[in-house]
Amino acid sequence: MxxxxxxxxxxxxxxxxxxxxxxxxxxxxxxxxxxxxxxxAKGEPNDKGGLHYRIQEKSGAKELPPALAALVAVPPNTAMTDVSVDTDGAGRVTSAAVKAFSTDDFKTVAAFYKPTLAPVTTDSAASLEGVRDGYEIRISHEKKFFDNDPYKDRTKIEYTINPAKK
The missing domain is CATH 1.20.5 (Single alpha-helices involved in coiled-coils or other helix-helix interfaces)
Known part of the structure; x- marks a missing residue:
């Protein structure tokens, strides 16, 4: 050859x-x-009859999936870099996990969300949990950084959203 x-x-x-x-x-x-x-980012069909959204942007998601945008807003100085959301056939969120990075401290980010949660079930230095529109929302300050995290010098925040148990 x-x-x-x-x-x-x-x-x-x-x-x-x-x-x-x-x-x-x-x-x-x-x-x-x-x-x-x-x-x-526009949503792909999932096994629940709804859509699965996956957005990974170092500079932050330009637009959140509609079902998630109705539940959480992006605080100032924060970039949601990894968004994973599943919806059912009716367009309701069945689960969501979001990683974000903020130039503000966790206390400032938690203060942004605190008025939107009723009731607030946990309010600590590293976690804010509460209920909004029938969803349990947990916002936590994560200290551990991974190699694939786009920012190491910012406050790492993780969101977990699930339907509230009845």
Whole structure:
């Protein structure tokens, strides 16, 4: 096989083909990746008859899924970088997990949400839990950072949202 490329013409041909194919492959990979990310952000069908939303943006989600946006707003100086939401057939949230990073401290972020929760069931230095519109919402200050976390110098906040138990 290697003997095939011993002549200069054949080697030039190989380099010519490589010079043409490489940009085409790179652009194709980028287009496919963008399309997959876009589809996940718009929602993909799940096993509950609803949609599964997955948004991963280092600079923060530009727009939250409608069902989640009705429950939580994005506080100032905060970027929701990893959003995973499942809805049922009626468009109600069945579960949601969100990772966010804020330049503010956790106390400021908790103060932003505290008036929207009624009743507040837990209010500590590292966690705020309460009920809103029939959902249990937990907002916690996470101290542990992972390698894939986009920001290490900000306050890491995790949200967990589930329907309230009756």
């Amino acid at each position: 290697i003997e095939f490329f011993h002549t200069k013409e054949r080697l030039r041909f190989l380099l010519f083909v490589g010079a043409i194919a490489t940009p085409i492959l790179l652009v194709s990979a980028w287009v496919v990746s963008s399309m997959e990310s876009s589809a996940a």
